[in-house]
Amino acid sequence: MGLKPVKKGWNPELWVSRRPLGIGLHKPNNFAEVFRAIGENADNLAYAWRILQDGVCDGCALGTYGMRDWTIAGVHLCNVRLRLLRLNTMGPLDVGVLEDVEALREKSSAELRELGRLPYPMHRKKGEKGFRRVSWAEALDRIALKLCKTDAHRMGFYLTSRGIPNETYYAAQKAVRALGSNNIDNAARVCHSPSTVALKESLGVAATTCSYRDLIGTDLVVFFGSNVAVNQPVMMKYLYYARKAGTKVAVVNPYREPAMEHYWVPSDPESALFGTKITDRFFLVQPGGDIAFITGTLKHLLEQGGLDERFVEAHTTGFEALAQALRAARWEELEAGSGVSHQEMLAFARMLMEAERAVLVWSMGITQHRTGEDAVQAIINLGLARGYLGREGCGLMPIRGHSGVQGGAEMGAYASVFPGVVPISPENARALEARWGFPVPGQPGLTAPEMLEAASRGELEVLWSVGGNFLEVLPDPERVRQALEAVELRVHQDIVLSSQMLAEPGGEVILLPATTRYEVPGGVTETSTERRVIYSPEIPGPRVGQARPEWEVLLEVARKVKGDLADRLHFPDTAAVRQEIARVVPMYAGIERLAKKGDAFQYGGPHLCAGGVCPTPDGKARFRAVEIPRPQVPPGAFRLVTRRGKQFNSMVHAAKDPVNSAPRDAVLISPEDARRLGLQPGQRVWLSNPLGRLECQVFPAPVRPGTLQVHWPEGNVLLDPSLRSEKAKIPAYKEAYAFIELQPHPAPGQGPDVVASGG
Numbered sequence: 012m013g014l015k016p017v018k019k020g021w022n023p024e025l026w027v028s029r030r031p032l033g034i035g036l037h038k039p040n041n042f043a044e045v046f047r048a049i050g051e052n053a054d055n056l057a058y059a060w061r062i063l064q065d066g067v068c069d070g071c072a073l074g075t076y077g078m079r080d081w082t083i084a085g086v087h088l089c090n091v092r093l094r095l096l097r098l099n100t101m102g103p104l105d106v107g108v109l110e111d112v113e114a115l116r117e118k119s120s121a122e123l124r125e126l127g128r129l130p131y132p133m134h135r136k137k138g139e140k141g142f143r144r145v146s147w148a149e150a151l152d153r154i155a156l157k158l159c160k161t162d163a164h165r166m167g168f169y170l171t172s173r174g175i176p177n178e179t180y181y182a183a184q185k186a187v188r189a190l191g192s193n194n195i196d197n198a199a200r201v202c203h204s205p206s207t208v209a210l211k212e213s214l215g216v217a218a219t220t221c222s223y224r225d226l227i228g229t230d231l232v233v234f235f236g237s238n239v240a241v242n243q244p245v246m247m248k249y250l251y252y253a254r255k256a257g258t259k260v261a262v263v264n265p266y267r268e269p270a271m272e273h274y275w276v277p278s279d280p281e282s283a284l285f286g287t288k289i290t291d292r293f294f295l296v297q298p299g300g301d302i303a304f305i306t307g308t309l310k311h312l313l314e315q316g317g318l319d320e321r322f323v324e325a326h327t328t329g330f331e332a333l334a335q336a337l338r339a340a341r342w343e344e345l346e347a348g349s350g351v352s353h354q355e356m357l358a359f360a361r362m363l364m365e366a367e368r369a370v371l372v373w374s375m376g377i378t379q380h381r382t383g384e385d386a387v388q389a390i391i392n393l394g395l396a397r398g399y400l401g402r403e404g405c406g407l408m409p410i411r412g413h414s415g416v417q418g419g420a421e422m423g424a425y426a427s428v429f430p431g432v433v434p435i436s437p438e439n440a441r442a443l444e445a446r447w448g449f450p451v452p453g454q455p456g457l458t459a460p461e462m463l464e465a466a467s468r469g470e471l472e473v474l475w476s477v478g479g480n481f482l483e484v485l486p487d488p489e490r491v492r493q494a495l496e497a498v499e500l501r502v503h504q505d506i507v508l509s510s511q512m513l514a515e516p517g518g519e520v521i522l523l524p525a526t527t528r529y530e531v532p533g534g535v536t537e538t539s540t541e542r543r544v545i546y547s548p549e550i551p552g553p554r555v556g557q558a559r560p561e562w563e564v565l566l567e568v569a570r571k572v573k574g575d576l577a578d579r580l581h582f583p584d585t586a587a588v589r590q591e592i593a594r595v596v597p598m599y600a601g602i603e604r605l606a607k608k609g610d611a612f613q614y615g616g617p618h619l620c621a622g623g624v625c626p627t628p629d630g631k632a633r634f635r636a637v638e639i640p641r642p643q644v645p646p647g648a649f650r651l652v653t654r655r656g657k658q659f660n661s662m663v664h665a666a667k668d669p670v671n672s673a674p675r676d677a678v679l680i681s682p683e684d685a686r687r688l689g690l691q692p693g694q695r696v697w698l699s700n701p702l703g704r705l706e707c708q709v710f711p712a713p714v715r716p717g718t719l720q721v722h723w724p725e726g727n728v729l730l731d732p733s734l735r736s737e738k739a740k741i742p743a744y745k746e747a748y749a750f751i752e753l754q755p756h757p758a759p760g761q762g763p764d765v766v767a768s769g770g
């Protein structure tokens with residue numbers, strides 16, 4: 012049976028309101044975003060247009076070519092891309108401003124970015140007031156000299172994933188491994204690393220198993236801890252079509268995300284005018300409650316005969332152990348662990364039983380916990396139990412964040428895997444050695460959070476950061492600052508200024524100006540969430556100062572340090588990098604043929620594990636029973652999670668989230684809790700825990716009682732850096748707690764002035 016067809020004509024049953032354009036209703040104005048983008052990019056409008064028209068979007072990992080995609084016929088464009096556009100069209104900053112770092116520290120990160128693109132290499136030594144301009148030759152010689160003198164275990168390399176193409180990841184990891192280190196990591200670590208671990212263990216794959224097309228006309232789509240309306244907005248257009256085909260949508264989340272409930276797709280007349288009801292049912296689990304919730308759901312499925320027994324029998328192992336654990340699980344424990352009743356779990360189980368096909372999507376609400384790997388495994392268990400694998404309309408989708416991130420680990424720019432997501436081991440290192448012709452270390456390297464810890468212990472002498480901003484993306488910023496300031500040489504290869512560059516030098520700090528993906532001669536590729544490897548051409552237009560492509564620079568430095576390997580660390584152009592990727596990463600075969608706009612291929616085809624057969628040694632998927640975590644919070648405290656507002660990760664774009672109107676300093680709290688505590692909207696309160704204190708204003712919102720949400724980076728002062736998942740080492744950004752205080756400072760000699768009980 013094929014996917015259900017998208018019904019023609021308008022369907023008032025799906026409308027949010029009969030008021031055209033939702034006038035008077037609260038919602039973001041996407042048309043205003045277009046005018047805003049025109050105004051913001053006015054000095055470079057033709058170039059901006061060419062980027063939109065011909066480039067692959069550098070926002071999230073949904074993936075485009077120009078303003079088109081492979082899923083729908085219409086326009087693919089969103090406000091996230093429009094807000095990020097300026098990073099590409101801005102002129103250079105006046106490097107004179109870098110002479111006085113103290114003055115720059117007064118500026119917010121947004122103000123730093125707005126100064127313009129970084130045009131020249133810059134250098135600052137400990138004790139100096141600011142940076143001075145240096146030549147590329149001087150900058151790279153200094154770096155190479157320091158690397159020559161540094162033990163390979165005492166250097167660390169990190170790459171962000173916004174905009175970073177496969178070619179850069181590949182070149183970077185090859186350069187770093189030639190230096191003798193596996194200490195290379197990228198943003199995927201702090202994002203979907205638990206998904207990679209669990210999928211690989213269970214299915215032998217490390218990516219989304221289906222295609223976006225499977226969403227449209229399947230029976231059910233479930234979003235676990237994923238707010239695609241804000242973070243992958245064009246997904247809402249896919250869901251609009253899905254709804255028109257009769258697809259049901261369920262959301263498992265501690266917050267009734269307003270834009271997941273109702274959405275106005277700007278580029279579709281019906282949805283733009285009347286809105287679309289997206290979600291049929293929300294399941295308001297407590298933060299960290301997903302494993303218990305899914306276990307309860309599976310228990311119901313088992314009891315109700317709701318399993319796909321044929322699939323389980325033919326394509327999986329380990330079911331009996333899971334079934335035993337399910338039978339043994341007690342409802343009280345599952346209810347306490349999930350925060351929802353067993354009737355709710357039954358309702359969810361029924362939705363699944365009615366769905367012959369479904370796509371299970373998840374994101375940071377699932378991964379950013381100490382039990383991230385287990386939570387992903389729980390979703391996999393659910394998918395396998397229902398046979399939602401390897402056929403049309405079915406799939407497991409860890410929806411990716413940054414535009415470059417899917418390729419980051421696949422290219423091996425990762426402390427735990429080699430290219431092709433091959434685990435790091437002495438044996439696999441030897442295979443790579445044979446290919447590359449130089450020794451490759453066989454032990455896993457330091458992950459991003461571990462690099463920082465090594466730095467605080469004084470054990471990291473060089474930290475090279477390709478974009479990103481540790482100061483604003485890792486827990487406990489003060490500790491991060493101290494760690495950064497303990498590193499003897501920091502290299503920041505970036506397109507703009509960021510706050511971490513201004514941390515005091517431990518010895519010296521070097522800034523290297525990078526090109527954007529659109530400025531790289533020969534073009535580059537990215538890999539989208541649905542495993543599509545997409546070519547993004549170089550876009551003709553103005554170029555900034557002496558900015559250079561990152562991939563080239565990393566290899567040049569490696570050649571300086573390892574002169575004897577120079578011939579093996581050289582590529583004439585990005586096409587040559589792609590040729591090597593095709594040889595070293597078999598699943599990327601075909602990348603060498605990508606050469607113009609629109610060129611792309613989907614590795615693994617539309618469905619991984621097609622027909623239920625997995626690339627595991629026995630061809631079967633593995634069930635694994637997972638323990639129900641009992642994340643306790645101290646009496647009187649609330650569970651606290653950090654969320655995204657109008658921002659792209661650490662790059663904050665607006666003082667207010669246009670979706671729910673929450674200001675940056677809002678603490679989202681349930682109306683019940685606010686009433687119980689006598690808190691008024693807008694009232695100042697202080698969130699506190701042993702890590703820190705954060706001033707907020709009360710913002711009642713439909714979150715689960717007992718739960719608070721705050722924006723990050725602001726909320727990072729409340730996060731405990733020692734909480735991390737066991738295998739993937741992801742920080743527990745969604746697993747904190749806090750007390751609410753009414754006074755700016757606790758009275759001396761007293762504990763926190765606790766007014767609130769999280770219940």
Ligand SMILES: Nc1nc2c(c(=O)[nH]1)N[C@H]1C(S)=C(S)[C@@H](COP(=O)(O)OP(=O)(O)OC[C@H]3O[C@@H](n4cnc5c(=O)[nH]c(N)nc54)[C@H](O)[C@@H]3O)O[C@H]1N2
Nearest residue numbers: 236237238242263298299374375376412413655658659660
């Ligand atoms: N506009 C915009 N787009 C982005 C980004 C951005 O910052 N801005 N960042 C990009 C990146 S790198 C990423 S990874 C993605 C992130 O995209 P998301 O993962 O969607 O983003 P988050 O805001 O971190 O949180 C997701 C949801 O998890 C819920 N949640 C919190 N804790 C739990 C829990 O314990 N269980 C469950 N079930 N839900 C929970 C929150 O209420 C929230 O709705 O977006 C990408 N796209």
Ligand SMILES: Nc1nc2c(c(=O)[nH]1)N[C@H]1C(S)=C(S)[C@@H](COP(=O)(O)OP(=O)(O)OC[C@H]3O[C@@H](n4cnc5c(=O)[nH]c(N)nc54)[C@H](O)[C@@H]3O)O[C@H]1N2
Nearest residue numbers: 171174198202477478479480484505509653660661723744
């Ligand atoms: N509290 C909390 N913290 C989180 C999260 C959370 O949900 N809560 N989410 C985590 C997640 S999912 C992620 S992915 C990480 C993101 O972590 P990172 O990827 O480390 O950080 P970003 O904020 O995306 O990086 C932004 C910076 O990258 C640089 N940059 C931007 N574009 C480019 C480019 O094209 N090239 C280069 N070279 N540099 C560029 C700029 O300096 C910009 O300031 O944050 C994590 N941190």
Ligand code: SF4
Nearest residue numbers: 068070071074089245
């Ligand atoms: S949804 Fe993602 S890929 Fe599509 S335009 Fe927006 S940011 Fe770009």
Ligand SMILES: [Mo]
Nearest residue numbers: 201202412413
């Ligand atoms: Mo992310």
